[in-house]
Amino acid sequence: MDKETKKENKAQEQIAKLTSDVEHWKNEYYRAYADMKNLREAVEKDHREAIKYRAAGFVENLLPILDGFHMALQCKATSQEMQNFLTGFEFIYRNMVSVLEAEGVTEISPKVGDQFDPNTMSAIETVYDEGKPNRVIKVNVCGYKLHDHLIRPSIVVVSTDKKDEPKSENKEESPKLDA
């Protein structure tokens, strides 16, 4: 092999290596670019979600106050003075609800006879009723949503067509561990 051919072969090898390197780094670049693009999108999405649901904790803290209003407004007025108080309570309550609604809060207030929906309600008890199972029998407290996130389910009593006590958990006894 003459000197020229050797030189040419070496150059070819170098070209092949450099081409391979370029390909490798190009792939690395594309991959890193895609990773960063995905990360940026994920961070932006998290940011949007954080803004959208920023009031969740605050709303949750307000729920006992709303429950208090609910209870007060269920009272029957026994005097004109009490009626005036209840009217005032209702006014304050409605103002508060309209502020919350503006923030994206919606009340979940099922009616007696409604179909039980575990997506928005939580059953705490079942009562036998052969005719209409899986219906709301009593609403203990209303639920609340912030946009599409459930802040608190509505707590309800539900009808069942089974006379036997339904099981709530499928826990099995297992030995204590002491490995």
Add this chain to the structure above:
Amino acid sequence: MAKEIILGIDLGTTNSVVSYLQADGKVKVIPNPEGTMTTPSVVAFKASGEEIVGNAAKRQAVTNPDTVSSIKRKMGSAEKVHINATKKDYTPQEISAKILAYMKKYAEENIGHKIEKAVITVPAYFNDAQRQATKDAGQIAGLDVVRIINEPTAAALAYGLDTNKSEKILVYDLGGGTFDVSILDIGDGTFEVISTAGDNKLGGDDWDKVVADWIKAQIKIETGLDVNDKMLNKDSLMQQKKQRLNFQVHSQQQSHFHSSLCLAMDQSTSKQLFQELNSKI
């Protein structure tokens, strides 16, 4: 094409969590459609053929006897769960697979594309059959389970203990229904579980129950009303208050709870009282 995402799944007895490693090296826990970071490990079957998983399944548990929870306790056993609604027997793997499939689905929706691989954690004391059952559950859910990792090892990794420094560490894992303590020997990038012990009937739920009993007693003292257990059901409002109470009690000396489930009532408790209440656990 971006790096492939592999889900990290903590398939728990009470709750499960799914996460992944972001491109910036940070682990992101993926919230479920309700916005919570943990998903109850509960599956419910309805006569209509509908299957409910997670929070909704937990909320309907008292209405539906075909609700399965704590299936992790049966993993690796030949025992099957009979579901009346579908008139079928399900293996623990099949039930766990429904939890995994649910988490896979919402993880995909959150990330924006299909995910095929996952790493699932298991207790260090799980035997081969239990580990294989967990892997099978992943496969049934459409996941290629690339690794089964011991829970204490995953915890050590999460705290950045995968250095070359040789040391022994203790991992304390107090879950919703189980409690595990493990001692790990770390060095040269390897993790060896030297010893593991615990109580698979002790968890946060027990603390909740003690506080619930105390709340019931307080209501009885103040009003004479008997609050039955169903009113203090796990999913009730009262339970949510208790959970917050437990959390607050660790961070403050005083804590308040307000009950609007059955009556207007305001109570406060102290860290000392909380410790006294739970001293027998």
